[in-house]
Amino acid sequence: MDYQTPTGIKHVLRDISFSLLEGEFASIVGPSGVGKTTLLRLLTGLMQPTSGTIRINGEVVTSPPPGLAVVLQDYTRSLMPWLSVEKNISLPLKRLGLTKAEIAETIESVLNEVGLSGNQKNYPWQLSGGMQQRVAIARAIAVRPQLLIMDEPFASVDAQTRFDLEDLVLKVRDDFKITTAMVTHDIDEAVYLSDKVVVLYGSPANVKEIVKVDLPYPRNQVSSRGREEFAELRTKIYAQVRGLQ
Amino acid sequence: MLGFMLLWQLGTSFGPLSGGSLPSAINAISALGALFVLPEIWVAIGQTLFIALTGLLISVVLGIPAGVLVGLSPFAYKSLKPVLDFFKVIPPIVIIPIVILVFGPTTEMGIFLVVFANFFMLVFQSAYGVRDLDTVLLDTLRCYGMTKWDEIWHARIPGALPFIAVGVRIAVAASMIVAVVAGLIGGAPSLGQQMLLYQSSGQPNQTFAIVIIFGVLGLGLARIYSRLQRKIVFWTD
Amino acid sequence: MIKRISLNAIQSLWLPFSLVAAWWLFSTNSEDPFFPPLSVIWDQFVFLWVFDNVPIHVVPSLINLFSGFSIGVLIGLVGGVIIGTNQGLARYIEPSVDFIRSIPPVATVPIFIMIFGLNYEMRMAAIAFSAIFPTMLAVIQGMHSNNPTLLDTAKVFRLTPFQTLGRVRIPAAGPIIFSGIQVSLQVAFVVTIASELLGSGFGIGAFTLIATDTFMITDAWTGVILMGILGYLVNLIFNLVERRALRWYLASKKLS
Numbered sequence: 001m002d003y004q005t006p007t008g009i010k011h012v013l014r015d016i017s018f019s020l021l022e023g024e025f026a027s028i029v030g031p032s033g034v035g036k037t038t039l040l041r042l043l044t045g046l047m048q049p050t051s052g053t054i055r056i057n058g059e060v061v062t063s064p065p066p067g068l069a070v071v072l073q074d075y076t077r078s079l080m081p082w083l084s085v086e087k088n089i090s091l092p093l094k095r096l097g098l099t100k101a102e103i104a105e106t107i108e109s110v111l112n113e114v115g116l117s118g119n120q121k122n123y124p125w126q127l128s129g130g131m132q133q134r135v136a137i138a139r140a141i142a143v144r145p146q147l148l149i150m151d152e153p154f155a156s157v158d159a160q161t162r163f164d165l166e167d168l169v170l171k172v173r174d175d176f177k178i179t180t181a182m183v184t185h186d187i188d189e190a191v192y193l194s195d196k197v198v199v200l201y202g203s204p205a206n207v208k209e210i211v212k213v214d215l216p217y218p219r220n221q222v223s224s225r226g227r228e229e230f231a232e233l234r235t236k237i238y239a240q241v242r243g244l245q
Numbered sequence: 246m247l248g249f250m251l252l253w254q255l256g257t258s259f260g261p262l263s264g265g266s267l268p269s270a271i272n273a274i275s276a277l278g279a280l281f282v283l284p285e286i287w288v289a290i291g292q293t294l295f296i297a298l299t300g301l302l303i304s305v306v307l308g309i310p311a312g313v314l315v316g317l318s319p320f321a322y323k324s325l326k327p328v329l330d331f332f333k334v335i336p337p338i339v340i341i342p343i344v345i346l347v348f349g350p351t352t353e354m355g356i357f358l359v360v361f362a363n364f365f366m367l368v369f370q371s372a373y374g375v376r377d378l379d380t381v382l383l384d385t386l387r388c389y390g391m392t393k394w395d396e397i398w399h400a401r402i403p404g405a406l407p408f409i410a411v412g413v414r415i416a417v418a419a420s421m422i423v424a425v426v427a428g429l430i431g432g433a434p435s436l437g438q439q440m441l442l443y444q445s446s447g448q449p450n451q452t453f454a455i456v457i458i459f460g461v462l463g464l465g466l467a468r469i470y471s472r473l474q475r476k477i478v479f480w481t482d
Numbered sequence: 483m484i485k486r487i488s489l490n491a492i493q494s495l496w497l498p499f500s501l502v503a504a505w506w507l508f509s510t511n512s513e514d515p516f517f518p519p520l521s522v523i524w525d526q527f528v529f530l531w532v533f534d535n536v537p538i539h540v541v542p543s544l545i546n547l548f549s550g551f552s553i554g555v556l557i558g559l560v561g562g563v564i565i566g567t568n569q570g571l572a573r574y575i576e577p578s579v580d581f582i583r584s585i586p587p588v589a590t591v592p593i594f595i596m597i598f599g600l601n602y603e604m605r606m607a608a609i610a611f612s613a614i615f616p617t618m619l620a621v622i623q624g625m626h627s628n629n630p631t632l633l634d635t636a637k638v639f640r641l642t643p644f645q646t647l648g649r650v651r652i653p654a655a656g657p658i659i660f661s662g663i664q665v666s667l668q669v670a671f672v673v674t675i676a677s678e679l680l681g682s683g684f685g686i687g688a689f690t691l692i693a694t695d696t697f698m699i700t701d702a703w704t705g706v707i708l709m710g711i712l713g714y715l716v717n718l719i720f721n722l723v724e725r726r727a728l729r730w731y732l733a734s735k736k737l738s
Binding site: 327328334342347429441444452459460461463464 | 494496498516590591595668671680691693702703710713
């Protein structure tokens with residue numbers, strides 16, 4: 001997969017160019033307001049660049065491409081409160097032409113994967129914040145996406161739940177090898193989860209650096225974060241985000 | 246509740262209101278009891294409810310679909326908004342003089358009045374609800390490949406239900422009130438007209454008793470609708 | 483910028499204008515006694531209400547409306563605050579208030595006629611009485627909905643009960659209270675007209691009543707139109723006042 005991204009309107013972004021290979025996990029970080037969300041909207045096809053192109057598998061993106069899945073920060077507003085968990089997940093599945101039985105099976109397996117088996121009939125607002133975000137993740141993997149986009153998915157949950165969800169993402173990544181681009185404010189999280197970290201900086205923003213994260217898999221909250229390379233990487237990225245390098 | 250009644254009784258027996266025409270609590274309640282035996286009271290109650298509920302039904306059946314259609318078209322919404330804004334603020338009592346002339350003091354007049362009272366408000370509420378869709382939800386659905394039609398059917402309409410429910414709740418209360426107005430002032434055959442008869446023929450106890458009946462009817466309708474609303478729009482607080 | 487304003491204006495106004503124009507055209511040759519031509523209505527409207535009869539009918543109606551409304555709202559505010567801040571008192575009084583609130587305000591007018599007769603006092607009492615309850619209930623609801631964190635903060639800052647009330651609790655409940663006052667205004671308007679339609683005397687409602695009784699249809703139409711316009715204007719003015727008073731609330735809503 002190849003991204004060669006553009007200048008946005010009002011000169012939000014300029015000269016952005018990076019590519020994402022299949023199965024890679026990239027985090028996008030940068031100071032507040034630099035344009036990370038704008039970049040995401042361009043990647044998903046919700047917004048069009050004023051110049052430059054975005055390509056997925058060589059095809060130019062002009063509107064949300066097929067095979068796209070998203071997990072956004074505000075789960076209370078991206079899940080439909082009038083639908084049960086299973087109906088929320090099955091909605092995007094319907095256009096894939098699966099039979100009723102296949103859909104039910106898929107729902108069961110993804111709920112299993114995110115640790116929420118048996119919750120099909122519950123409503124989102126009956127679940128805790130962390131569980132709701134798991135439902136959003138389950139919905140995302142249910143469609144077997146080509147590209148998963150996440151926008152600060154764990155910013156609205158407490159720290160403890162955050163760690164659990166991060167590990168869930170690692171597990172999903174392991175099991176499904178989905179190409180992922182995630183925006184986050186949390187640099188530790190970015191280093192922990194990614195293969196590479198794209199640092200945006202400046203006004204208009206451009207790609208300051210793309211940092212490769214070589215930490216070995218499988219990663220672990222305790223050991224991986226305890227490694228020297230982890231601290232080096234995060235310091236380096238943090239300094240760049242703060243404009244100190 | 247009891248305390249209030251006590252106060253009322255005392256007030257009329259000894260206080261500033263005694264000797265006036267305000268009936269004492271006991272008198273009014275006993276008159277109420279006596280009223281219930283009269284068949285014409287039940288007929289009148291039925292007539293009032295008929296006007297209120299028929300009007301409510303018509304305004305809902307006409308207003309909500311119209312409102313949804315208007316809300317789906319930005320052009321229609323912008324064009325109609327000033328008209329809706331104007332009419333939804335006008336209390337139906339204002340048009341009673343003309344409506345009486347055209348319809349006469351009839352049940353139809355009452356129903357027309359109720360529909361007039363509710364229609365514009367319901368159209369507005371429905372249109373507003375359909376328009377006011379959360380952008381986060383919209384973006385999410387679009388990313389997952391939802392078509393415009395999907396968006397309308399799966400997101401806009403369910404999302405509009407809380408707003409529509411509010412509109413209907415207001416309409417339920419208004420239907421009752423307007424039915425009373427139609428009777429009291431318009432002379433439509435109903436409890437309101439009956440009340441006027443009692444009042445002008447100098448029967449204070451009965452007049453007051455009817456006020457109590459109105460209160461009970463209003464509360465009853467509101468309670469019934471509350472329960473209905475909780476079933477339909479179950480995901481809101 | 484000017485282009486955008488005029489585009490907006492056209493979008494908002496084309497329909498009302500067209501409707502009025504259509505009415506005008508369709509009714510030009512009307513023989514129906516109940517639906518005289520709009521041109522005739524318009525002429526009569528100008529003749530009657532610009533501005534000769536205004537002091538005779540419009541002013542008394544408006545004075546009744548505003549005085550009754552003010553008294554009622556005042557009582558509603560004070561009563562609502564007292565009841566809303568006193569758990570014990572609330573339990574005794576709230577059910578009764580709830581019940582009275584369910585009574586159609588217009589239905590209380592005959593009661594007031596019984597007590598006071600067909601005069602000025604009757605109207606004031608009826609209007610004021612009906613204006614009390616929407617405001618009172620809104621204030622009570624507003625007091626109940628006060629954010630406990632806000633109250634705790636006030637306590638930590640050692641505000642006196644009066645300060646807490648006036649500077650914290652009531653402003654916090656501002657939006658709810660204002661919508662209650664708006665309902666009070668609408669109710670007061672309806673009762674004003676109702677009291678005139680049922681009673682006698684001066685006022686727009688009274689004028690329209692006499693006009694219908696004497697089959698002066700055109701005059702009745704002008705009365706109806708005038709009442710409609712007044713109802714709309716009164717509401718509009720209230721909304722402007724509300725917008726100014728609740729600037730903080732509206733601004734914060736925009737950001738969320």
